[in-house]
Every structure is written in C-alpha cells, then in structure tokens.
Amino acid sequence: KNQVEQSPQSLIILEGKNCTLQCNYTVSPFSNLRWYKQDTGRGPVSLTIMTFSENTKSNGRYTATLDADTKQSSLHITASQLSDSASYICVVSGDILTGGGNKLTFGTGTQLKVEL
C-alpha cells in the first residue's frame, strides 16, 4: 500500500532557529515528491518538486533533499521566521505519465510553530 509518513507530527521552535522535517514514503512507481506549505485557513502552496534524479532543491530559506534509494526526504528551514508557522505536507506522485493526477499520496503533515 502506498504510504507517506511524516515526522514529527508537530514542532515548536524559537524564531531564528533551524529545523528539519522528515518524510518517508513507500510509493511505487515514483514520479516526483513535493513539499507543500499550508497556512491556517488557506490552501496548500507548493514549495519544491523533485524527481528521482534530484537530490536537493532550494526555495529561499527552504531546502528539500531526496534520497530515492532509501525513499526518504527532508525539508530544512533555515533562520525560521514567525511566518513559517504552518503545516508542511509531503506529497508523492506515482503518476509517471503526467506527474500528477490521482496518483498523489499525501502525508498528514507536520505542524510547525515558530515562537518569539
């Protein structure tokens, strides 16, 4: 069964600190892995998308890594800000043809809170 597991479930850090969120998946076939940020009361917004051949991808203070051999990904947030408080969702696509569609498997997210 295709699954995406994220850890930790929730995390509280102080502003300015770094943090790393984890994602393990058992999706096959694999097309790409996405990290989404979801602010409270809003829809998810894509941070990064990586194919199996990409080991790392950055988007500002966000850096995602992918190890397709161990089926693990991480999202590293540098110099956290209050605005980083959100849910971070790992999503794996098994749709080789289109990279999307109904082959998306969602994690349940990591709830991050950044405090002063």
Place this chain on the structure above:
Amino acid sequence: DAGVIQSPRHEVTEMGQEVTLRCKPISGHDYLFWYRQTMMRGLELLIYFNNNVPIDDSGMPEDRFSAKMPNASFSTLKIQPSEPRDSAVYFCASSSLAGVHNEQFFGPGTRLTVL
C-alpha cells in the same frame, strides 16, 4: 491571474440539506481536482477531471456526492443529502500538463459545517 477561486468560503447547513460548492480553475489549466481535508485523514482526493471529463471518481465517498464540470472554467461539487460527517474543508485545485511536473495550484477552500 487570480488563482483558483472557490465559493462559498464558509457554508453552514443542516443535515439533509443539499450543498453545492463551486470552483473556477486557473485559465488554461486542463486538470481540475476536488479534495477533502479533515484533521483525522488529512487531504483526500475525491475526483479529478481532464479537459472537463471526469477521469477518476474512486475517491468520492458515496452516491451522495457528485461533481460536474460543464465547461473549462467552472466545476461544482454537490452533496445531497448532507450529513454531519461531511463536515470538512473542501479544496479545488487545477494544473496544466504543460506546467512543471503538472504542479497543482490550490484554491482557498470551502469550510463546510453540517449540523
């Protein structure tokens, strides 16, 4: 572009009533998705369309749910009759096969409460 537009943003209704959620995808996108999000189950795909044609509705929980896409710029998700367990946030998303990895862009969601 205004992004994916959903209406209403909030809906409160009583059990047994019909509920219609609306979505306007990003212009030019050829895929449209309906999702449901709850605390317990996270995001779940209900149905998706390609070029206005339903491709996979296996995520639709039961016959009370139906979705239509009469044209490229409009889709509806209908629940009839609604039940308290349908309470959730419903998201519409759209994407383009021509885009990078068919990235999906989500709307702001409709928060549905069934009393």
